[in-house]
Amino acid sequence: MGRRGVSDRAGLIRAARRIVVKVGSSSLTTAAGGIDPARVRRLVEVLAAAKGAGAEVVLVSSGAIAAGLAPLGLTKRPRGLAAQQAAASVGQGLLAHRYQEEFARHGIVTGQVLLTVDDVTRRAHYRNAHQTFAKLIELGVVPIVNENDTVATSEIRFGDNDRLAALVAHLVHADLLVLLSDVDGLYDGPPGRDGSTLVPLVRSEADLAGVTTGTTGASGVGTGGMTTKVDAARIATGAGIDVVLTSADQAAAALAGSEVGTLFEATGKRRPTRLLWLAHATSGQGTLTLDAGAVRAVVERRASLLAAGITGVGGSFVAGDAVDVLDPSGAVVARGLVNFDADELPALLGRSTGDLKAALGAGYEREVIHRDDLVLL
Structure with missing residues (x-):
């Protein structure tokens, strides 16, 4: 069983000094697939406030492929890997520039970190990735992380940024992982269905009994649904990291310790980081x-x-x-x-x-x- 109840959430979150926040494509883009400046600005304001309060923040952001759709005249996420990589190549720069501008309004410098599986499973590459994150955080930079979609192959890729975020949280020795999406938490059934209720606290696998999860986000621009988020929570909590799952609209409340979304309590202890990547990223x-x-x-x-x-x-x-x-x-x-x-x-x-x-x-x-x-x- 876990160590805390929901009533202790505020203290738990306020005590977190290093926080990894993951945001999905659907929380950053318009229905047409382009970046929504207002959504990005609201998210950055929340993260800047957390940093101003003394927390160290790492952002894992989806949205590169989605951001590249409109400039390429595409109406939906392409299925082919080459087309996805082309969209990512166009969109990654747009997304990074938008973050850079918004964080600069708060006097915060950002650094882009694009990862492949090789970067964090092969020994020499892993050490370099770890050292890069450590130095960026030491310098007060907010690392903005994504999978390097432009070079990843279908056989060697993380597959979804929820899992990537859980692994990054362990890599940087985070105290807390916050998963933001277009759903305000984990429900015991489809969120829009009558009778489905929010699951506020998950202490163990027993609390997930009877919970059903979907496969895709409502917007259709992302790659994962609730299943990938629960899997990411398992990875992080099993490695000693608490997880909050909620919507991007509730990000400020979540980081303030309010009882929003779902809290997954840490269940395990930290393990050698590179082996965690080997187990879950390959x-x-x-x-x-x-x-x-x-x-x-x-x-x-x-x-x-x-x-x-x-x-x-x-x-x-x-x-x-x-x-x-x-x-x-x-x-x-x-x-x-x-x-x-x-x-x-x-x-x-x-x-x-x-x-x-x-x-x-x-x-x-x-x-x-x-x-x-x-x-x-």
Whole structure:
């Protein structure tokens, strides 16, 4: 069970010194798809006030693709990846410029941070991303974060900014994550349906029993619905971060600690950040099937994965890709960054590192997946 009740919300939120706020496309744009200056201004006023009160603020903002629709003469979000990337290329600059202008009215400097999955799962890239955020916050800058839609591929992308926001909240060691959308909280059924009621507090999975969530926002310009927001809340709360879910119109009240929207209480403790990204921001590009002994070594002893315990290789991947680790029954038990290409591994299976070194050279003495690059699922 959680640590606090709804009555403690004001103190909890006021005590949060570092806050990540995520806003969806539908809360920033007009029905035609362009940026709504009034909506952006209202949001910035709220965030500037929070910063003025002493909080450090990171903004994860959707809207790049939506902002690019009208300039390109498009009436709705395109389905094709190339068209989405074109819209993002046009819209990202427009969106960043609008934020820059609005925050400047309050004497606040902004910095744009565009992330890809590689930026936060591969070790060297992750360190750089962490250091960039730390320095921006130290300098008093408000980082404005989005997925780098112009270069992300369909196979390697976060998929939605709700999940991205939860992961960024952990990356920057936030105290609070605020998810803003066009719905004022989590309901136990469709918000517009008679009989649906707001769920004010979620302490555990038991509080979500019987709750049904939709798949898309009402405006049609976003990518996620309530399901992605609940999933994001699970990621953040499981990593020790409280979450408030409400509408953009209630952002000021939410940050003031008023009892609006839904509060998800933190349920877990912080874990190594890069492993959180590996677990939630990637999907396996292939599979490695282990024998029972190797499963025990990986799961119970948290050991590195060696070639001797692998019985099968599936999929197409290269060194550095994320792959799923399977037990003999085919169940996924872990995910990790592999040190060999898929076509190299079959010749190595079942062989000890000593044998591989003697037969193939010192370069083959390394682990297939090092324990520092392995997360249990």
